[in-house]
Amino acid sequence: GQQVMQIPQYQHVQEGEDFTTYCNSSTTLSNIQWYKQRPGGHPVFLIQLVKSGEVKKQKRLTFQFGEAKKNSSLHITATQTTDVGTYFCAGPGTSYDKVIFGPGTSLSVIP
Amino acid sequence: DGGITQSPKYLFRKEGQNVTLSCEQNLNHDAMYWYRQDPGQGLRLIYYSQIVNDFQKGDIAEGYSVSREKKESFPLTVTSAQKNPTAFYLCASSGAEKQYFGPGTRLTVL
Numbered sequence: 351g352q353q354v355m356q357i358p359q360y361q362h363v364q365e366g367e368d369f370t371t372y373c374n375s376s377t378t379l380s381n382i383q384w385y386k387q388r389p390g391g392h393p394v395f396l397i398q399l400v401k402s403g404e405v406k407k408q409k410r411l412t413f414q415f416g417e418a419k420k421n422s423s424l425h426i427t428a429t430q431t432t433d434v435g436t437y438f439c440a441g442p443g444t445s446y447d448k449v450i451f452g453p454g455t456s457l458s459v460i461p
Numbered sequence: 462d463g464g465i466t467q468s469p470k471y472l473f474r475k476e477g478q479n480v481t482l483s484c485e486q487n488l489n490h491d492a493m494y495w496y497r498q499d500p501g502q503g504l505r506l507i508y509y510s511q512i513v514n515d516f517q518k519g520d521i522a523e524g525y526s527v528s529r530e531k532k533e534s535f536p537l538t539v540t541s542a543q544k545n546p547t548a549f550y551l552c553a554s555s556g557a558e559k560q561y562f563g564p565g566t567r568l569t570v571l
């Protein structure tokens with residue numbers, strides 16, 4: 351069945367270092383979404399990418415959608431302690447309105 | 462305020478008891494979802510509903526049941542048949558292709 355994978359599972363960085371998480375789908379996606387879940391909280395929508403090769407920026411966060419629309423990445427420049435949390439990518443499933451989430455990348459930032 | 466509410470935030474139950482988790486939304490969304498999250502794990506889909514009086518099983522529906530009698534409400538019952546029910550349960554609704562999550566219910570079965 352359709353799968354969405356993410357690497358790495360965990361990442362520990364020193365504050366100020368950069369961070370990247372990668373998302374790969376077993377099937378071509380019409381769009382990809384990214385969510386952030388703070389420790390003890392719930393996932394919050396960050397962004398959606400739709401076009402092949404699309405790049406979007408939100409302050410220190412850069413999101414990319416691959417040319418084949420099967421992979422995506424989230425890059426954080428100069429991490430801060432406020433970036434701590436788990437980052438999930440998600441893509442539409444085969445059923446209408448169903449969403450497939452990746453397993454997430456948990457980011458820890460050491461001050 | 463518009464959003465999704467889940468209650469209670471923390472829930473403790475004895476083994477063998479059924480328990481119902483509440484989820485309400487005032488976003489006027491048709492689609493609603495229930496996910497289970499275990500420590501350090503991702504989100505696993507339990508059930509989802511695209512419209513009132515209709516719902517579909519997700520990847521881990523065994524031991525759970527839902528109803529969708531009203532557009533605003535999508536309660537989840539964790540039955541005694543669920544072998545390992547202790548987890549964090551998240552309800553979500555979908556609008557404009559985004560998922561909006563409630564604050565979650567942490568269920569502990571003693």
